[in-house]
Amino acid sequence: MQNQAVSATLKSTLLAALSEEMAPVSKDWLKALCNEQQQSQFSTSLAELLDEGAIVTTRIGAYTLPERLGLVTGTIIGHRDGFGFLKTTQEGTDLFLPAKEMRKVFHNDFVLAAPSSMDKRGRREGQVIRVLKPGKLELVGRFFVEGNHRYVVPDDSRINQDILIGKNDTAGARQGQVVVIEVISRPAVPKLAVGKVTDILGEKMAPGMEVQVALRNHDIPHEWPNAVTKAVSKLEEEVDEASKQNRVDLRDLPLVTIDGEDARDFDDAVFCEAKKSGGWRLWVAIADVSYYVRPDAALDKEALNRGNSVYFPDQVIPMLPEQLSNGLCSLNPKVDRLCMVAEMTISAAGRLSGYKFYEAVMHSHARFTYNKVAAILDGDEALAQRYSEQVPHLQELHRLYSALKVSRAQRGGIELETQETRFIFNAQRKIEQIVPLTRNDAHKMIEECMIQANVAAAKFVEKHQQAILYRVHDRPGKERLTNFRGFLNELGLPLGGGEEPQPSDYFKLVEAIQERPDLELIQTMLLRSMMQAVYQPDNIGHFGLALKSYAHFTSPIRRYPDLLLHRVIKFLVNKLEAEAAGKTVKNKWTVTGGFSYQDDEMDKFGEVCSMTERRADDATREVSDSLKCEYMQDHVGTVLPATIAAVTGFGFFARLDEFHIDGLVHINSLRGDYYHYDAARQVLVGEKTGKRFRIGDAVTVKVASVNMADRKMEFVIVNKDGQADEFDRPERRGKDGARGKRFAKPGEEREAGKRSDKKKPRHRDSKNKGKRRKPSSASDSTKQAESENKGGFSPWQQRDPAAKKAKSNNEASAKTRKKPKKKRKQRPGKQERNAAKQQKN
Numbered sequence: 053m054q055n056q057a058v059s060a061t062l063k064s065t066l067l068a069a070l071s072e073e074m075a076p077v078s079k080d081w082l083k084a085l086c087n088e089q090q091q092s093q094f095s096t097s098l099a100e101l102l103d104e105g106a107i108v109t110t111r112i113g114a115y116t117l118p119e120r121l122g123l124v125t126g127t128i129i130g131h132r133d134g135f136g137f138l139k140t141t142q143e144g145t146d147l148f149l150p151a152k153e154m155r156k157v158f159h160n161d162f163v164l165a166a167p168s169s170m171d172k173r174g175r176r177e178g179q180v181i182r183v184l185k186p187g188k189l190e191l192v193g194r195f196f197v198e199g200n201h202r203y204v205v206p207d208d209s210r211i212n213q214d215i216l217i218g219k220n221d222t223a224g225a226r227q228g229q230v231v232v233i234e235v236i237s238r239p240a241v242p243k244l245a246v247g248k249v250t251d252i253l254g255e256k257m258a259p260g261m262e263v264q265v266a267l268r269n270h271d272i273p274h275e276w277p278n279a280v281t282k283a284v285s286k287l288e289e290e291v292d293e294a295s296k297q298n299r300v301d302l303r304d305l306p307l308v309t310i311d312g313e314d315a316r317d318f319d320d321a322v323f324c325e326a327k328k329s330g331g332w333r334l335w336v337a338i339a340d341v342s343y344y345v346r347p348d349a350a351l352d353k354e355a356l357n358r359g360n361s362v363y364f365p366d367q368v369i370p371m372l373p374e375q376l377s378n379g380l381c382s383l384n385p386k387v388d389r390l391c392m393v394a395e396m397t398i399s400a401a402g403r404l405s406g407y408k409f410y411e412a413v414m415h416s417h418a419r420f421t422y423n424k425v426a427a428i429l430d431g432d433e434a435l436a437q438r439y440s441e442q443v444p445h446l447q448e449l450h451r452l453y454s455a456l457k458v459s460r461a462q463r464g465g466i467e468l469e470t471q472e473t474r475f476i477f478n479a480q481r482k483i484e485q486i487v488p489l490t491r492n493d494a495h496k497m498i499e500e501c502m503i504q505a506n507v508a509a510a511k512f513v514e515k516h517q518q519a520i521l522y523r524v525h526d527r528p529g530k531e532r533l534t535n536f537r538g539f540l541n542e543l544g545l546p547l548g549g550g551e552e553p554q555p556s557d558y559f560k561l562v563e564a565i566q567e568r569p570d571l572e573l574i575q576t577m578l579l580r581s582m583m584q585a586v587y588q589p590d591n592i593g594h595f596g597l598a599l600k601s602y603a604h605f606t607s608p609i610r611r612y613p614d615l616l617l618h619r620v621i622k623f624l625v626n627k628l629e630a631e632a633a634g635k636t637v638k639n640k641w642t643v644t645g646g647f648s649y650q651d652d653e654m655d656k657f658g659e660v661c662s663m664t665e666r667r668a669d670d671a672t673r674e675v676s677d678s679l680k681c682e683y684m685q686d687h688v689g690t691v692l693p694a695t696i697a698a699v700t701g702f703g704f705f706a707r708l709d710e711f712h713i714d715g716l717v718h719i720n721s722l723r724g725d726y727y728h729y730d731a732a733r734q735v736l737v738g739e740k741t742g743k744r745f746r747i748g749d750a751v752t753v754k755v756a757s758v759n760m761a762d763r764k765m766e767f768v769i770v771n772k773d774g775q776a777d778e779f780d781r782p783e784r785r786g787k788d789g790a791r792g793k794r795f796a797k798p799g800e801e802r803e804a805g806k807r808s809d810k811k812k813p814r815h816r817d818s819k820n821k822g823k824r825r826k827p828s829s830a831s832d833s834t835k836q837a838e839s840e841n842k843g844g845f846s847p848w849q850q851r852d853p854a855a856k857k858a859k860s861n862n863e864a865s866a867k868t869r870k871k872p873k874k875k876r877k878q879r880p881g882k883q884e885r886n887a888a889k890q891q892k893n
Contacts, residue, residue: 062090062097076114105164105184130159130210138178147178155241156180159210160187189235192268195225204233208269221248259481262678263364270671273358274369279350284373291388296413303415309383310420310498318383319609322501324452330400332452336505337414339381340390341608342618342645359664361610364675365475377609385419394505402459407508409621418442425494453497464556464598468575473712483683486711502606509605518620519654521613522603525585525594536581538732555598573748586662587613589654613661622646677763680713685758696749701729704745706753715765
């Protein structure tokens, strides 16, 4: 820890010195800036700065900042079409990378680049100088053999390069199998990257293959290091008596867990009772993960590496090993467990009025599911009799929820009901059914209890000025707000608050649209106008929930930020107890796993945890798309009702009403008109017909194709009979006002203009299928040549430079050609000559 502090200070010193110098400096010059303590760390720190791209070297070996040389650093973001972007560390300097530059790098590489010229679309292009930190050296893809060449096509569409495989590096892979490869030689134009097969996952459509591919595509850790396995092997199956000492005993408190039907890790338990003075006392007990996972231990390092649990359909990649996530740290029924408790008082108006935190030991009295609790609250007599002891407590929890719901509405907390789905698998892990998930009062009841615990935790730590990760949600940006207001204006809907609307303004809007048929459209646009929630140590509040302080406390089994917060709260509780007893706290840790962090440490934790959260979202979305495509392969050609879910410049996405699956209706498949995209209104508008396609519109589609490689499917618009949807074409007329012959309906007569009985010369012959007729005589040939050469080209002649050049050459040769000699007059025959002589005589 001391070496890390020295290194951090040294790096700051070196960067500050380079920023002040007007020219590149030598290594010795930089080393002279170090004190005695920093001398041993100089080489390591300098190398780290070079790897990070914070400093660069010139051709003569001098050191300077990259911006002094006009260079930038950033992360490569690949695109499926071959080009890419460089997301730079300097704001507003992102670069476009054409395909030729992307052939030098892989997606997610951290590189040093030089800005270059502007392209035709006004984007600043970049040139990759060198790779500072490779994104990943392990890829997953399909193995192919063509002749003497062996290669792997990466499954990640953001990598558009094939990887060559050596003859002895195939590990026995067969044609078309999904394999894992290690890149041993990176791409260097014109050479391709070279790799070797390290693992064979199996056939493309094997059950569970989509999860294996997603784990590797998104670099999600899924195997436990040996150090973690060794640490877990030392844990007992049950909590030992020594660990229960010096804790508040809540084993008689009727705490219960309420989770989903398929949940396996139970990290929160609740109980509330009404106060005689009004309001409620609410206990939220959370599994004490920090007792078992200590800072900088093997378990802690791997938990940070994973960041959070990843929930795939029918499979979970946990943040902690099962011995903890499903065992010692899971609040299973009828067993003792260690926990951290937030004991709160809630007023009759549903507002948090007091709180305290402490370490406790508890005993869950029952394991409920959301559906069971909802049924009990709705009056299910059989369930009420079975859980007769807990029914009064559940009813009290529901009364508390009603008050919390009113309080949320008063402060303006936004609550949107979005449609989610669940896959039902058969024994072969193939999808049998896709069903919608509906949230009942039990879901919302637990959600409100967890929100109160998260708010109390954030306020407690903020009050005592300790560094933590807040869950922040910024207000919408100016551009997003302007676009959203423009959309609402088209619908005649108001959004109050002027240039800085408050959460309550959004809440009023949501309340006003509940009965509208375009509810889903408006909710979708509202969500798009919002910023993404992230983890950071700077508290800017949570806009969506309309809360000034909010931090994640309730799920340390599956989220690393919650584990950090538990450690900080433990440290604060211990510190406050010591100070109350007149003692001085010297350590920044406690014997039960508490810890005090610095702001700069929390900055790094925030970046990592926000990244792992996005990574998990991307991976789960990829798996979901793969499963949906696999399911829809059996429905190609099926006609189904759908609703437009999103509109883009290249078409729109329609969501099947029965399966809740989205597919693209490409703009080129829309018949009868040319369509233009109106971004402000999120609508496609027909140029002539004026027909519109917008979010929320009901359409009938046919599943046209399913692309398993790209995880996409395409639909086409049809009528209810399944036929291609034809729209009325705009009327087209000829020069004289009548319909042109090509566009005339069968049997239709010309409405205007004179009809001529004189037949015009035809340029095409139906018998010869459009070819020019062969002249029947010399005179016909002359007329045809004159007709074709009139104006330079025949109507059927290809108008291209080669044809034009050939014509000019023919004309030039015709001018230089010699005139034929006149034929000599034929001499009369012998009989004619004798007759002429006799006449003369």
